[in-house]
Amino acid sequence: MPVLRTSAIGRRAARAVGVALVAALGLALELAGPPATHANDAAEPDIKAAMVFNIARFTQWPAAALGPADQPFTLCVLGRDEVTVALQALEDKPLHGRPIRVTPLVREGAIGDCRMLFVSRSETFRLNQIVSLLATSNRPVLSIADIPGFALKSGMVNLVKVDEKMRFEINQKEVEARGLTMSARLLQLALIVRTRNE
Amino acid sequence: MRQIRRMNTPRSTHTIRPGRTLPVLATALTLLAAAPVHAQKELSDASLEELMQMPVTSVAKKAQPLSDAAAAIHVITAEDIRRSGATRVAEALALAPGVEFAQLAGGISAVSIRGFNAQFSTKLLVLVDGRSIYSQLYSNVFWDLQNMMLEDIDRIEVIRGPGSTLWGANAVNGVINIITRSARDTIGGLATIAQGFEERGHANVRYGWRMGDYGAMRVFAKTEGYDQALTANGRPAGDGYRSQRFGLRGDWELPQGDRITVLAEASHGDLGIAFQPTPLVPPSALLSPNGSFHGAFVLGRWQRALSLSSELSLQAYHDRAVRSDYNRIEEQVTDFELQHRTRNAERGDFVWGLHWRQRADLLQHPNTVLMDPEGVRQSMAGLYAQQEQRWLDGRLVTTVGARLEHGYWGTLDLQPNLRVLAHLGPDTRVWAAVSGAARSPARADVSPRIDLPGSGLLPGISVRGDPEFQSERVTTLELGVRHLFAKAIAVDATLYANRYRKLLTRRTQLTFAPFLANVTMLNGMEGDAHGAEVSATWAVTPHWRLNGHLAVQRLSMHDLIDPGSDFERSVEGASPRTQLSVASRHELAEGWSFDARARYVGALTRPYNDALAPERRVPSYVDLTMYLGWRVNRQLELALIGRRLAASSRLEFVPESGLGVTRPQRSVMLRGTVKF
Numbered sequence: 027m028p029v030l031r032t033s034a035i036g037r038r039a040a041r042a043v044g045v046a047l048v049a050a051l052g053l054a055l056e057l058a059g060p061p062a063t064h065a066n067d068a069a070e071p072d073i074k075a076a077m078v079f080n081i082a083r084f085t086q087w088p089a090a091a092l093g094p095a096d097q098p099f100t101l102c103v104l105g106r107d108e109v110t111v112a113l114q115a116l117e118d119k120p121l122h123g124r125p126i127r128v129t130p131l132v133r134e135g136a137i138g139d140c141r142m143l144f145v146s147r148s149e150t151f152r153l154n155q156i157v158s159l160l161a162t163s164n165r166p167v168l169s170i171a172d173i174p175g176f177a178l179k180s181g182m183v184n185l186v187k188v189d190e191k192m193r194f195e196i197n198q199k200e201v202e203a204r205g206l207t208m209s210a211r212l213l214q215l216a217l218i219v220r221t222r223n224e
Numbered sequence: 225m226r227q228i229r230r231m232n233t234p235r236s237t238h239t240i241r242p243g244r245t246l247p248v249l250a251t252a253l254t255l256l257a258a259a260p261v262h263a264q265k266e267l268s269d270a271s272l273e274e275l276m277q278m279p280v281t282s283v284a285k286k287a288q289p290l291s292d293a294a295a296a297i298h299v300i301t302a303e304d305i306r307r308s309g310a311t312r313v314a315e316a317l318a319l320a321p322g323v324e325f326a327q328l329a330g331g332i333s334a335v336s337i338r339g340f341n342a343q344f345s346t347k348l349l350v351l352v353d354g355r356s357i358y359s360q361l362y363s364n365v366f367w368d369l370q371n372m373m374l375e376d377i378d379r380i381e382v383i384r385g386p387g388s389t390l391w392g393a394n395a396v397n398g399v400i401n402i403i404t405r406s407a408r409d410t411i412g413g414l415a416t417i418a419q420g421f422e423e424r425g426h427a428n429v430r431y432g433w434r435m436g437d438y439g440a441m442r443v444f445a446k447t448e449g450y451d452q453a454l455t456a457n458g459r460p461a462g463d464g465y466r467s468q469r470f471g472l473r474g475d476w477e478l479p480q481g482d483r484i485t486v487l488a489e490a491s492h493g494d495l496g497i498a499f500q501p502t503p504l505v506p507p508s509a510l511l512s513p514n515g516s517f518h519g520a521f522v523l524g525r526w527q528r529a530l531s532l533s534s535e536l537s538l539q540a541y542h543d544r545a546v547r548s549d550y551n552r553i554e555e556q557v558t559d560f561e562l563q564h565r566t567r568n569a570e571r572g573d574f575v576w577g578l579h580w581r582q583r584a585d586l587l588q589h590p591n592t593v594l595m596d597p598e599g600v601r602q603s604m605a606g607l608y609a610q611q612e613q614r615w616l617d618g619r620l621v622t623t624v625g626a627r628l629e630h631g632y633w634g635t636l637d638l639q640p641n642l643r644v645l646a647h648l649g650p651d652t653r654v655w656a657a658v659s660g661a662a663r664s665p666a667r668a669d670v671s672p673r674i675d676l677p678g679s680g681l682l683p684g685i686s687v688r689g690d691p692e693f694q695s696e697r698v699t700t701l702e703l704g705v706r707h708l709f710a711k712a713i714a715v716d717a718t719l720y721a722n723r724y725r726k727l728l729t730r731r732t733q734l735t736f737a738p739f740l741a742n743v744t745m746l747n748g749m750e751g752d753a754h755g756a757e758v759s760a761t762w763a764v765t766p767h768w769r770l771n772g773h774l775a776v777q778r779l780s781m782h783d784l785i786d787p788g789s790d791f792e793r794s795v796e797g798a799s800p801r802t803q804l805s806v807a808s809r810h811e812l813a814e815g816w817s818f819d820a821r822a823r824y825v826g827a828l829t830r831p832y833n834d835a836l837a838p839e840r841r842v843p844s845y846v847d848l849t850m851y852l853g854w855r856v857n858r859q860l861e862l863a864l865i866g867r868r869l870a871a872s873s874r875l876e877f878v879p880e881s882g883l884g885v886t887r888p889q890r891s892v893m894l895r896g897t898v899k900f
Contacts, residue, residue, distance in 0.1 A: 069280075151483040154481065190858070
């Protein structure tokens with residue numbers, strides 16, 4: 027059956043060429059240069075994690091609340107999803123002169139160690155419990171949730187997607203009641219849901 | 225959500241200074257790693273104003289963090305499915321490394337992991353939102369009944385290797401968790417229509433709305449049709465079919481600590497049957513040239529937060545399906561599961577659960593008896609627990625767990641697993657596992673009673689099940705390495721060795737008065753399998769990603785009743801020794817995107833077959849898939865998708881039943897998706 031064998035090899039060669047063509051097309055598209063229109067977009071979990079970092083950067087804690095300068099800045103995390111995975115990348119980044127330490131919050135008593143609490147969307151059904159837990163902390167905790175409406179429910183900040191872009195809402199009253207100060211720039215960019223006078 | 229948490233260990237909460245050990249694959253990847261890696265600005269260094277201007281995409285822009293699971297896990301994302309052009313859920317599974325997929329007649333698929341592929345592929349458990357779609361009638365998934373709405377899928381977790389401790393019996397060589405999106409994430413409308421050479425009149429519509437502050441609901445309806453494939457001789461196979469499905473999903477996240485999920489669906493379809501008479505399945509066995517199915521299920525799940533780190537979950541479902549082709553099968557399942565999970569930062573997760581399931585079936589044929597009894601009602605119960613333990617500040621995580629299951633036929637199976645995961649620097653994970661799992665006896669192992677008289681020179685056939693049939697068992701050793709090279713190339717490699725005992729085999733004895741072939745089911749075979757799976761993803765630039773999967777395996781079976789039997793060779797030869805795929809994903813300008821994927825599937829040397837049917841070999845092939853997508857605006861998206869492009873038609877498998885051998889054909893499909 028030499029004839030059959032040759033045609034089989036021929037077919038395989040044709041397929042290999044097909045695959046090579048696709049690879050070449052991919053390479054050509056790449057070499058044509060990065061398309062300008064979406065050099066700027068990013069995956070949702072990464073944007074959210076970067077926003078959490080930036081919001082913390084423009085928030086001031088009372089000096090006593092952050093403890094000695096050699097203490098890490100503890101970012102507590104509730105829940106597990108793509109955003110909390112993205113938050114892991116903040117580990118060791120400097121924030122207010124301290125390296126960030128990302129740690130899951132599993133015991134209610136540990137809330138006192140948190141300078142900041144991120145609540146993932148998966149924890150929506152624990153909202154009441156989380157809000158009352160935050161009220162018990164004697165040190166100020168910046169609370170940010172990936173849950174729309176969190177800022178209205180005695181939380182401080184929540185992320186919200188508007189027209190395929192990320193925004194954030196701030197409960198200014200709650201922030202200031204806990205002794206935290208947010209920069210004017212941050213407040214300007216935020217969708218304020220409750221001002222200090224309300 | 226529930227599913228992936230079962231396997232994930234808590235994320236590491238600290239960083240170890242890089243002590244860059246590059247194990248196993250370093251040499252192979254030196255070349256790739258040496259290639260220039262696109263420098264990426266860290267997103268967290270961008271200003272808030274910049275972040276607020278960034279359009280959110282569902283496309284991952286950089287290498288994903290390494291998984292912390294001490295198991296061979298791969299997650300197929302919704303984006304992967306959308307861009308694969310898959311119209312049936314089984315097709316999408318082939319996107320994961322190590323999954324064997326072959327298209328058979330009329331939407332029936334052969335899907336397996338690590339060998340033993342067959343139309344009735346017995347060693348892979350499949351769950352959809354916690355509901356098992358694995359049938360205990362033949363130990364298989366009726367893939368042609370699973371025409372679920374692909375747009376609703378959030379992700380598919382494909383776990384290779386035993387998963388029976390957490391997911392139950394029959395997760396022998398793997399478990400697949402298909403997880404649909406919460407109704408809270410599908411607010412608004414979506415409509416898709418598609419038409420292709422093979423895909424006929426695909427249309428679906430979905431609408432979701434909020435219910436109060438904390439809940440949401442969606443409803444959907446779907447219809448799809450498929451043109452017939454070709455027979456082995458190139459004639460129309462008559463296996464075209466149409467099916468419809470509609471359903472709903474509601475989700476409530478009540479802030480006082482309750483999470484409630486409700487799912488319900490109903491479906492029906494008209495199946496064209498490509499039928500090939502064999503001595504075991506003569507022409508008289510076919511009820512009609514047109515089969516049909518209808519089915520429905522309802523599922524409820526209630527989760528209660530007991531504390532910040534512990535929750536109780538109660539799930540119940542009822543599922544009923546009726547399928548008619550050469551016989552009429554009716555199967556009903558009622559299932560309850562209670563699970564309690566506790567997280568602990570210092571120690572790790574502890575999970576335990578109770579599981580109870582009742583099934584009832586009825587298998588009928590107007591002219592003959594197939595099983596004795598024709599119908600049964602039976603139940604099983606299981607108890608499981610698993611503890612994670614973190615050592616050395618979380619750099620080492622051990623997992624110990626076991627499930628004890630009392631099966632439908634009185635079997636008692638202990639299915640343990642012991643796993644270890646170590647962090648060797650921030651970019652390297654090494655894991656190892658030893659686990660055991662069981663494939664519980666199916667009705668088809670225990671109950672068959674078929675008597676067909678001979679005709680002329682052909683002997684009659686008598687088939688008997690084994691009332692004493694025991695569970696098939698596997699013991700698996702696995703070793704895995706994950707490494708992230710230069711923050712851009714993620715490599716995941718797994719080695720495994722499986723030892724099987726008590727595998728199903730058939731003993732055939734000829735008697736001459738009367739002239740009869742007596743076939744008996746038996747736990748009569750042992751076997752070994754070993755293999756390696758490697759997958760690599762390279763984020764070449766933020767808008768170009770390459771990935772490759774390689775799976776190689778060797779199976780060696782030993783028939784204890786009849787050494788050297790056909791049965792040995794049919795198991796060994798039913799799965800490809802090598803599978804390789806290479807895919808490119810490209811985001812182009814102005815909302816255009818382009819994907820290409822080539823998949824090599826090795827030859828099947830001796831696919832399953834009736835002992836008396838002619839032997840067939842399935843040659844190796846290369847599959848080529850291309851996707852060109854255009855997001856016209858926020859509402860409208862168009863896609864042109866070509867599948868099986870490398871040949872006009874090809875043979876992918878030879879099924880072991882009387883199902884006709886077909887050659888699926890090349891297809892080009894145009895698809896439009898509108899959001900409203």
